[in-house]
Amino acid sequence: MTDLHTDPVATAAPEATIAPEAPEAPEAPATDAPGAPDTLVHGLYREGEPIVDTKAPRGPIAERWNTRKFEASLVNPANRRKLTVIIVGTGLAGGAAAATLGEAGYNVKSFCYQDSPRRAHSIAAQGGINAAKNYKEDGDSTFRLFYDTVKGGDYRSRESNVYRLAEVSANIIDQCVAQGVPFAREYGGLLDNRSFGGVQVSRTFYARGQTGQQLLIGAYQALERQVAAGTVEMFTRHEMLEVVIVDGKARGIIARDLVTGEIETHLADAVVLASGGYGNVFFLSTNAMGSNVTATWRAHRKGAHFANPCYTQIHPTCIPVAGEHQSKLTLMSESLRNDGRIWVPKNAADCEKDPREIPEEDRDYYLERIYPSFGNLVPRDIASRQAKNVCDEGRGVGPKVGDFRRGVYLDFTDALKRMSAEAVAEKYGNLLDMYQRITGENPYEVPMRIYPAVHYTMGGLWVDYDLQSSIPGLFVTGEANFSDHGANRLGASALMQGLADGYFVLPNTIRDYLAKGPFPKLEESNEAVVEARASVDARVQKLLSINGDRSVDSFHKELGNIMWEYCGMERSEEGLLKAIDLIRGLRDEFWRNVKVLGAADTLNQSLEKAGRVADFLELGELMCIDALHRRESCGGHFRAESQTEDGEALRHDDEYAYVAAWEWGGQDGAPTLHKEDLVYEFVEMKQRSYK
Amino acid sequence: MNLTLKIWRQAGPKSKGEMVTYPVSGISEDMSFLEMLDVLNEQLNARGEEPIAFDSDCREGICGMCGLMISGKAHGPEVTTTCQLHMRSFSDGDEITIEPWRADAFPVIKDLVVDRSSFDRIIQAGGFISANTGAAPEAHSVPVPKPKADRSFMAAACIGCGACVAACPNASGMLFLGAKITHLGELPQGQPERDARVVNMLTQHDDEGFGGCTNIGECSSACPKEIPLDVINQLNKDLRHALAHGE
Numbered sequence: 001m002t003d004l005h006t007d008p009v010a011t012a013a014p015e016a017t018i019a020p021e022a023p024e025a026p027e028a029p030a031t032d033a034p035g036a037p038d039t040l041v042h043g044l045y046r047e048g049e050p051i052v053d054t055k056a057p058r059g060p061i062a063e064r065w066n067t068r069k070f071e072a073s074l075v076n077p078a079n080r081r082k083l084t085v086i087i088v089g090t091g092l093a094g095g096a097a098a099a100t101l102g103e104a105g106y107n108v109k110s111f112c113y114q115d116s117p118r119r120a121h122s123i124a125a126q127g128g129i130n131a132a133k134n135y136k137e138d139g140d141s142t143f144r145l146f147y148d149t150v151k152g153g154d155y156r157s158r159e160s161n162v163y164r165l166a167e168v169s170a171n172i173i174d175q176c177v178a179q180g181v182p183f184a185r186e187y188g189g190l191l192d193n194r195s196f197g198g199v200q201v202s203r204t205f206y207a208r209g210q211t212g213q214q215l216l217i218g219a220y221q222a223l224e225r226q227v228a229a230g231t232v233e234m235f236t237r238h239e240m241l242e243v244v245i246v247d248g249k250a251r252g253i254i255a256r257d258l259v260t261g262e263i264e265t266h267l268a269d270a271v272v273l274a275s276g277g278y279g280n281v282f283f284l285s286t287n288a289m290g291s292n293v294t295a296t297w298r299a300h301r302k303g304a305h306f307a308n309p310c311y312t313q314i315h316p317t318c319i320p321v322a323g324e325h326q327s328k329l330t331l332m333s334e335s336l337r338n339d340g341r342i343w344v345p346k347n348a349a350d351c352e353k354d355p356r357e358i359p360e361e362d363r364d365y366y367l368e369r370i371y372p373s374f375g376n377l378v379p380r381d382i383a384s385r386q387a388k389n390v391c392d393e394g395r396g397v398g399p400k401v402g403d404f405r406r407g408v409y410l411d412f413t414d415a416l417k418r419m420s421a422e423a424v425a426e427k428y429g430n431l432l433d434m435y436q437r438i439t440g441e442n443p444y445e446v447p448m449r450i451y452p453a454v455h456y457t458m459g460g461l462w463v464d465y466d467l468q469s470s471i472p473g474l475f476v477t478g479e480a481n482f483s484d485h486g487a488n489r490l491g492a493s494a495l496m497q498g499l500a501d502g503y504f505v506l507p508n509t510i511r512d513y514l515a516k517g518p519f520p521k522l523e524e525s526n527e528a529v530v531e532a533r534a535s536v537d538a539r540v541q542k543l544l545s546i547n548g549d550r551s552v553d554s555f556h557k558e559l560g561n562i563m564w565e566y567c568g569m570e571r572s573e574e575g576l577l578k579a580i581d582l583i584r585g586l587r588d589e590f591w592r593n594v595k596v597l598g599a600a601d602t603l604n605q606s607l608e609k610a611g612r613v614a615d616f617l618e619l620g621e622l623m624c625i626d627a628l629h630r631r632e633s634c635g636g637h638f639r640a641e642s643q644t645e646d647g648e649a650l651r652h653d654d655e656y657a658y659v660a661a662w663e664w665g666g667q668d669g670a671p672t673l674h675k676e677d678l679v680y681e682f683v684e685m686k687q688r689s690y691k
Numbered sequence: 692m693n694l695t696l697k698i699w700r701q702a703g704p705k706s707k708g709e710m711v712t713y714p715v716s717g718i719s720e721d722m723s724f725l726e727m728l729d730v731l732n733e734q735l736n737a738r739g740e741e742p743i744a745f746d747s748d749c750r751e752g753i754c755g756m757c758g759l760m761i762s763g764k765a766h767g768p769e770v771t772t773t774c775q776l777h778m779r780s781f782s783d784g785d786e787i788t789i790e791p792w793r794a795d796a797f798p799v800i801k802d803l804v805v806d807r808s809s810f811d812r813i814i815q816a817g818g819f820i821s822a823n824t825g826a827a828p829e830a831h832s833v834p835v836p837k838p839k840a841d842r843s844f845m846a847a848a849c850i851g852c853g854a855c856v857a858a859c860p861n862a863s864g865m866l867f868l869g870a871k872i873t874h875l876g877e878l879p880q881g882q883p884e885r886d887a888r889v890v891n892m893l894t895q896h897d898d899e900g901f902g903g904c905t906n907i908g909e910c911s912s913a914c915p916k917e918i919p920l921d922v923i924n925q926l927n928k929d930l931r932h933a934l935a936h937g938e
Binding site: 096099100103114115116117118119120121123124133135171173174175176177178179180182183184185186187188189190191207208210212213214217220221222224225227228234236259286288289290322323325326327328330331434437438440503504507551553554595597598602603605606 | 702703719720721722723725726729730733736737739740741742744746747748749750751752753754755756769771775777779800801804806807808810811814815816818819820821822823824825826827828829830831833834835836837840843844847848850851874875878880881
């Protein structure tokens with residue numbers, strides 16, 4: 001990290017940073033710290049004090065959430081209207097929270113970078129939402145959903161949080177139905193369910209392949225109802241660029257009006273970040289073009305710990321990359337694995353053949369072969385890694401990109417024989433149409449080709465049971481936090497977590513904090529506010545003034561290639577160390593050589609992208625450091641050095657059964673690792689087996 | 692393939708706009724339409740010209756953020772969103788005009804970007820079911836006949852992109868409006884507010900400057916989610932019903 005002092009933000013407001021249990025930010029550069037080489041592990045980070053979640057009650061797991069709801073202070077309805085809450089992001093976690101807090105009578109200011117809150121990327125979730133309703137009477141229960149989620153997360157999540165998630169899941173379905181979400185129904189008028197990866201019960205509620213859209217529209221309509229009621233003020237086409245911290249508490253944000261370019265200060269009693277995940281650090285992912293880490297990263301730089309950044313979900317059923325021009329990858333719901341069969345040719349020589357001409361005995365249905373009990377429904381991390389393995393063996397299919405075929409077949413031939421084409425269309429029609437639209441091939445006639453792609457990030461800002469980060473008054477919900485999915489998220493659980501946090505968890509926990517307010521009135525002239533705002537102004541001006549030779553996209557693509565190559569489906573010490581070097585070099589070049597045209601005081605999409613990529617360039621390094629320090633394989637994090645004889649992920653519970661919460665080490669400093677031990681009282685930690 | 696693009700450039704909401712011609716080459720048929728514009732923008736950036744502003748987000752046809760008038764057709768020649776339109780729908784040598792949605796209720800912000808907040812205000816006027824968090828009854832307490840659930844779902848598939856308005860000679864938002872009326876009106880949960888909903892949403896629609904419907908049907912044929920024209924019949928039916936009940 002040599003030249004990063006060129007980032008104007010480096011000078012901004014370090015004293016506003018709070019981190020109660022952390023040592024002072026180190027002064028010396030990480031790479032050549034002559035004074036303290038002994039404290040830096042790998043020359044990259046230092047170990048700090050352990051941390052604990054002090055908010056989760058003890059006692060029987062089924063009683064903890066009720067206990068917490070009872071113990072959390074109440075806010076008198078008359079006082080609620082004196083309290084202001086800022087919520088950044090309008091996806092399921094943010095939109096649901098804004099609507100619910102508005103209904104409760106708080107003043108809510110809701111922000112999104114899109115032109116309408118209805119566009120948030122939750123909308124793209126396809127397959128469904130889990131809930132322990134046990135409508136199928138197939139042995140499901142709250143405890144089983146809890147158990148499956150803990151196991152699916154490879155024993156790297158918190159028991160208390162996951163149990164609560166399973167517990168409120170049933171309320172979510174009730175709430176959504178009451179809002180008019182048109183879930184799939186059976187002929188008797190009752191709700192239908194389907195099964196999803198990693199479980200053996202049918203607990204997934206769905207609305208064809210558009211479940212996320214329908215749930216988000218439900219939350220969006222509830223939100224707009226509160227806008228009409230005057231409790232929520234909506235700021236569309238606004239991007240949060242900094243968090244305001246006064247006296248150690250989160251008290252507001254600095255946002256840019258993306259239409260006028262105006263830098264605005266918004267102050268509040270508490271701030272909620274519901275800004276989604278950071279998969280776009282890979283450039284190519286299933287995220288939306290605008291999905292970014294800026295909100296959470298700016299908070300991290302101000303003292304919020306970032307937990308498990310390396311836990312990335314690579315989703316197995318995406319449409320393969322077609323060429324250099326590609327701007328994003330498209331996922332096809334894993335529900336397709338219910339009826340589709342995944343295979344590659346047994347012989348590499350058959351890979352160029354028309355798949356319909358490859359006889360049954362020459363096909364390798366490798367998931368069914370390796371995992372006879374779960375077959376095509378193994379969890380996502382396993383399905384993805386096995387796809388990579390067969391392609392690495394030279395048995396991939398589809399056109400070569402570079403000199404490599406990255407694709408496996410997802411074949412509906414059997415399903416089309418078993419069901420009618422109409423029945424398949426009824427269940428999956430929009431997905432198959434989308435496939436045809438993108439690839440130009442007809443999936444009713446030719447097996448589809450799929451390949452894993454970056455989809456979801458389990459890591460995120462560290463939060464306690466109340467969803468409060470290490471900065472008091474800063475809450476984090478949905479994909480933006482780290483809390484519920486451990487090292488791997490099961491299908492149909494992201495929607496569940498987003499809505500659980502937004503409708504039921506945050507509104508109950510944030511009141512415990514708000515009950516201490518209203519906090520002293522703040523003026524925009526407050527020193528910390530002025531400083532935060534000045535740092536944003538300076539950064540905008542800096543990005544516009546570099547006027548180098550390379551576009552923002554070219555940096556983003558190069559970063560993405562580094563991350564995919566060395567911090568993707570398989571990671572190794574050698575590769576990660578190399579990646580860190582490459583990222584530092586790239587970041588240095590970015591601040592010297594990026595070319596951002598246009599002005600600050602207008603809609604400027606290049607400028608928006610530049611700010612996001614600048615933050616990804618810092619996040620990418622932390623992801624690699626986290627992946628490097630975790631010398632075990634767990635869930636989506638696969639370390640080449642830690643595998644069983646047959647190539648399965650090998651955990652080391654004795655050393656790594658903890659959450660890695662990273663504290664920002666200053667612009668030229670090294671991050672500090674705080675460990676939160678994961679204690680399993682109700683589920684026994686086992687090596688996962690889906691065989 | 693090589694193409695000639697004629698693109699609407701407009702520096703800001705109050706600036707005068709104009710069509711500008713840009714040749715592009717080396718376009719692959721596997722590119723999406725927006726990836727083709729990404730290529731052009733990279734070239735513009737490299738030679739010091741400000742890239743063309745256009746909206747897009749999910750790029751998988753579901754968020755409704757993208758929307759361009761492509762050679763006079765909303766979202767271009769296929770029944771899909773602009774982001775899901777691929778260059779295999781065009782031929783080498785084609786001349787393609789690219790304009791923003793044009794409607795009084797969708798003012799241009801810059802280049803191809805328009806302001807569709809009028810749609811949000813229509814929803815605020817009544818496009819919801821009032822059900823506070825926590826107040827919901829058990830989901831199975833109210834069965835919904837499958838045909839009604841299916842029709843509700845069909846209408847709920849609207850992505851709010853605005854193609855219906857852009858395609859309509861009257862710049863009417865009736866398809867958008869009818870879709871929401873049908874989505875909520877088909878469900879038992881939507882009944883208590885059904886009369887007020889249609890009246891309030893329609894009033895807001897008219898106040899925003901959208902035109903009236905004259906049953907031309909361009910909206911439905913441009914709709915990437917194939918929302919049928921009969922949702923406007925539903926809207927009219929609900930309106931008559933509501934007025935008869937004194938709303």
